Amino acid sequence: MDFSVVANNFSYFMLGAWPNGPLGGAALTLVLSVVSAIASGVLGLVFGVALAMTRGAAHSVLLMGLGFFRAIPVIMLIFWTYFLLPILFGIDVPGTGTVVVALSLIGGSYLAHSVHAGIASLPPGQWQAAAALGLSRGQALRLVILPQALPIMVPSFINQWVALIKDTSLAYVIGVGELSFVATQVSNREMVYPTEIFLFVALVYYVFCSTLELCANRVAKRFGTAAG
Amino acid sequence: MLDELLAPKYLGWLIEGFGVTLLLSALVSVAATVLGLGLCLARVAQSPLWSWPARAWLSVFRNTPLLVQLFFWYFGASALMPEKLLIWLNTPHVWDLKLFGVRWPSFEYIAGFFGLTLYTAAFIAEEFRSGVRGVPAGQIAAAQALGFTPLQVWLNVVMPQAFRISLPPLLGQYMNAVKNSSLTMAIGLAELSYASRQVETETFKTFQAFGIATTLYILTIIVIELAGQWLQRRKPAPGASH
Numbered sequence: 001m002d003f004s005v006v007a008n009n010f011s012y013f014m015l016g017a018w019p020n021g022p023l024g025g026a027a028l029t030l031v032l033s034v035v036s037a038i039a040s041g042v043l044g045l046v047f048g049v050a051l052a053m054t055r056g057a058a059h060s061v062l063l064m065g066l067g068f069f070r071a072i073p074v075i076m077l078i079f080w081t082y083f084l085l086p087i088l089f090g091i092d093v094p095g096t097g098t099v100v101v102a103l104s105l106i107g108g109s110y111l112a113h114s115v116h117a118g119i120a121s122l123p124p125g126q127w128q129a130a131a132a133l134g135l136s137r138g139q140a141l142r143l144v145i146l147p148q149a150l151p152i153m154v155p156s157f158i159n160q161w162v163a164l165i166k167d168t169s170l171a172y173v174i175g176v177g178e179l180s181f182v183a184t185q186v187s188n189r190e191m192v193y194p195t196e197i198f199l200f201v202a203l204v205y206y207v208f209c210s211t212l213e214l215c216a217n218r219v220a221k222r223f224g225t226a227a228g
Numbered sequence: 229m230l231d232e233l234l235a236p237k238y239l240g241w242l243i244e245g246f247g248v249t250l251l252l253s254a255l256v257s258v259a260a261t262v263l264g265l266g267l268c269l270a271r272v273a274q275s276p277l278w279s280w281p282a283r284a285w286l287s288v289f290r291n292t293p294l295l296v297q298l299f300f301w302y303f304g305a306s307a308l309m310p311e312k313l314l315i316w317l318n319t320p321h322v323w324d325l326k327l328f329g330v331r332w333p334s335f336e337y338i339a340g341f342f343g344l345t346l347y348t349a350a351f352i353a354e355e356f357r358s359g360v361r362g363v364p365a366g367q368i369a370a371a372q373a374l375g376f377t378p379l380q381v382w383l384n385v386v387m388p389q390a391f392r393i394s395l396p397p398l399l400g401q402y403m404n405a406v407k408n409s410s411l412t413m414a415i416g417l418a419e420l421s422y423a424s425r426q427v428e429t430e431t432f433k434t435f436q437a438f439g440i441a442t443t444l445y446i447l448t449i450i451v452i453e454l455a456g457q458w459l460q461r462r463k464p465a466p467g468a469s470h
Contacts, residue, residue, distance in 0.1 A: 071403075071449040072442050073410035075421050080442070083434050162291065169293035172414065180295055187303060194303035202292040202300060209291035 005193040006200045024177035032168040036103040037161045043108025048115020069109035077102045095176040114156035118149040158216035162209045234436045238427045245423025253406040256344045264352030289350035302339040302415040340412035359394030399456040
């Protein structure tokens with residue numbers, strides 16, 4: 001084992017070509033993760049509430065749409081967005097934007113079901129009591145239901161976000177210079193130490209994911225004691 | 229009709245890729261279920277000699293991207309292997325099994341199978357574990373009171389129930405195995421996603437290439453879903469039918 005290859009390329013692994021070029025490496029992985037996490041959270045909330053508030057045909061259409069994103073591999077969706085986004089918007093969409101859109105759609109589709117389950121887990125009496133107090137359905141949702149349902153959903157959000165950090169590595173397939181892409185670049189250039197390079201890269205991802213998981217456990221504990 | 233959409237040659241590529249995807253994910257699902265069961269048993273074992281290594285495995289394999297793991301097995305592990313083993317793995321062997329010969333798979337296939345199995349097993353182990361936790365403690369105590377040995381308790385009381393509880397999430401993991409098999413395209417395995425990309429590059433018929441591949445993935449997921457519903461009806465989880 002000779003980790004000098006990691007030490008020699010450390011700045012490239014962490015930041016890519018920055019500050020002389022675009023941001024890349026682990027920093028870009030973090031940026032992709034944070035932006036997609038926020039977007040998937042918003043999408044999940046919107047579609048989850050929509051699932052809870054709709055009935056009949058609209059509900060079925062929504063379920064099918066969400067089912068589509070859950071049934072196809074992330075790589076296929078990245079291919080689709082890479083191909084379709086420029087056609088839809090008539091502009092050149094950078095690779096990073098493509099990946100964020102794909103990851104947000106998939107993450108949002110999974111989260112929508114968690115949000116729906118969280119809302120459905122509350123007793124119907126909560127809705128009825130809010131209606132009896134003269135609140136509209138929207139007000140009941142905002143003031144009564146979501147404040148109780150959101151803490152229940154925290155663990156699913158965190159799990160989904162851990163999956164999201166890992167999925168940012170798939171940006172590799174369209175040549176976005178995040179950590180995995182940078183790793184293969186260095187590995188191809190140096191030719192000699194692939195074991196060390198990929199062990200190091202795995203360690204960086206491990207630190208990102210397990211830190212998030214650790215925070216999640218603490219948050220879950222706090223909500224657990226608050227509820228009990 | 230399909231001829232106008234895509235020449236038979238390219239359609240053939242996609243079907244071939246689909247075959248690789250199906251076979252690979254089926255093999256991975258079987259191997260990962262066996263390995264996952266073993267991991268789960270080690271994880272719930274009383275002795276820290278078993279449970280701590282299992283904990284470490286689960287944590288490492290669940291918290292790093294599959295893509296990086298595949299790169300590690302494909303590029304990294306081959307650099308560590310003795311040269312003789314590598315040459316042996318890379319040369320085609322034929323096993324003559326009376327009825328049909330089994331072709332030795334490519335190194336991409338072996339690395340992909342290996343990486344996917346280890347990754348999937350870590351997730352399956354956790355599904356089994358929540359299944360085991362779903363078996364009421366009173367049942368284990370009752371079995372012990374009846375004079376069952378620890379092995380009998382596991383085989384006759386815990387496992388059958390845990391397996392039925394974890395069936396739905398287990399099927400979800402098999403679906404993930406199908407979807408995750410697409411990542412092996414990054415190490416050059418010609419499965420469905422790889423084939424669709426190839427067809428797209430050669431024909432520029434992006435809609436057809438990606439559309440057919442996407443449809444095949446969705447069909448596979450639907451089949452697994454329906455199989456799950458059918459199994460659930462035949463063997464409902466304990467407590468679900470009463």
